[in-house]
Amino acid sequence: MIVPDTAEKIKSMEIRGAGRIGRAAAEALRDHAVSLSARDPGSFRQEMERAAAILLATRPTAVSLPNAVHIVMAGLEGATSAEAAQAGVIRRAEEFIRSSQNAVEQIAKFGAxxxxxxxxxxxxxxxxxxxxxxxxxxxxxxxxxxxxxxxxxxxxxxxxxxxxxxxxxxxxxxxxxxxxxxxxxxxxxxxxxxxxxxxxxxxxxxxxxxxxxxxxxxxxxxxxxxxxxxxxxxxxxxxxxxxxxxxxxxxxxxxxxxxxxxxxxxxxxxxxxxxxxxxxxxxxxxxxxxxxxxxxxxxxxxxxxxxxxxxxx
Ligand code: RUB
The missing domain is CATH 3.40.50.10470 (Translation initiation factor eif-2b; domain 2)
Incomplete structure (x- = not known):
């Protein structure tokens, strides 16, 4: 339920603003990856792609959303087992969330x-x-x-x-x-x-x-x-x-x-x-x-x- 729930919140604008939307999508993909029980990398990827599509269909304008999804999904590349695919997605999602928060802080300094x-x-x-x-x-x-x-x-x-x-x-x-x-x-x-x-x-x-x-x-x-x-x-x-x-x-x-x-x-x-x-x-x-x-x-x-x-x- 994590992905449809996040998708609904983005659609209704309970989660809004481009940066927050990107981070929420990364979190939803990470939590989805954690919850999956797929045993082979192929079906793990399929499940992740289905989840990504639900998130991408929410709001069309903020590019932070497809960029975040793209960055997180790159964690699937080269994975030879479902466990490796899962670890890849979790790592990329956490990296994205952290780097997004750092970017917000850095921009505040440059902008000021x-x-x-x-x-x-x-x-x-x-x-x-x-x-x-x-x-x-x-x-x-x-x-x-x-x-x-x-x-x-x-x-x-x-x-x-x-x-x-x-x-x-x-x-x-x-x-x-x-x-x-x-x-x-x-x-x-x-x-x-x-x-x-x-x-x-x-x-x-x-x-x-x-x-x-x-x-x-x-x-x-x-x-x-x-x-x-x-x-x-x-x-x-x-x-x-x-x-x-x-x-x-x-x-x-x-x-x-x-x-x-x-x-x-x-x-x-x-x-x-x-x-x-x-x-x-x-x-x-x-x-x-x-x-x-x-x-x-x-x-x-x-x-x-x-x-x-x-x-x-
Ligand atoms: C929000 C909006 C914000 C940008 C940047 O529109 O236009 O200026 O998303 O926000 P909405 P941030 O309320 O329709 O999502 O700097 O927080 O990413």
């Missing part, structure tokens, strides 16, 4: 160095890495103030303001449409990412592209905090990131929607911010201009153009 004493920062949605940078800057004694958006329709901004409040950071809570009204009070925009494409575009919570647009118009810098496993290898092949569209009832209650037969509610959960709107992407390997995304995909995720040709012909 881009926040100056006296800065007012705008953040959108609820990103553990973006908040990590802000909280680390505060911990270092920098006087900062934050503007946090509400994030309709799922109100992730509430989680953000609770976290900032608990950290003792002066915070302003605004509706999403107030970003442009306050942009001249902002020194720096800091957000997270669900996916970074090979050309440095960032996929993040719906509204991020509007925030970026306002920031650019006002000459406000924007940095994106993203672990390397948020970079999307398959975009090398020209594949696009699928933008999840969620139920209209998240935006407009069904009882009202029913009375409006000519109205269709559209509810995309993410949007795409082009690379030229972004000043830096802060990863655990260092801060890079978005145009260097391919280097991360090649050198840290191990997917070069050649790898794809070798694998897919």
């Amino acid at each position: 160095s881009h926040i100056r004493d006296g800065d007012t920062i705008l953040t959108h949605c609820n990103s553990e890495v973006a908040l990590g940078c802000i909280i680390e800057a505060h911990r270092q004694g920098k006087e900062i103030e934050v503007f946090a958006t509400e994030v309709r329709p799922r109100n992730q901004g509430l989680i953000t303001i609770r976290t900032l409040n608990d950290a003792g950071i002066k915070t302003n809570f605004i509706v999403d449409s107030a970003v442009r009204s306050f942009i001249h009070d902002i020194d720096l925009v800091v957000v997270g990412a669900d996916a970074v494409t090979v050309n440095g575009a960032v996929v993040n919570k719906i509204g991020t592209a509007q925030v970026a647009h306002s920031a650019r118009e006002a000459r406000v810098n924007m940095i994106v905090a993203a672990e390397t496993y948020k970079f999307a290898p398959r975009t090398i092949l020209g594949e696009l990131i699928r933008i999840e569209e969620r139920a209209g009832s998240e935006v407009l209650p069904d009882e009202i929607a029913r009375t409006l037969p000519h109205v269709t509610v559209r509810n995309p959960a993410f949007d795409v911010t082009p690379a030229n709107y972004i000043d830096l992407i802060v990863t655990e390997k260092g801060a890079i201009p978005p145009q260097m995304a391919y280097v991360i995909i090649r050198d840290y995720l191990g997917w070069g153009i050649d790898t794809f040709h070798e694998t897919f012909g």
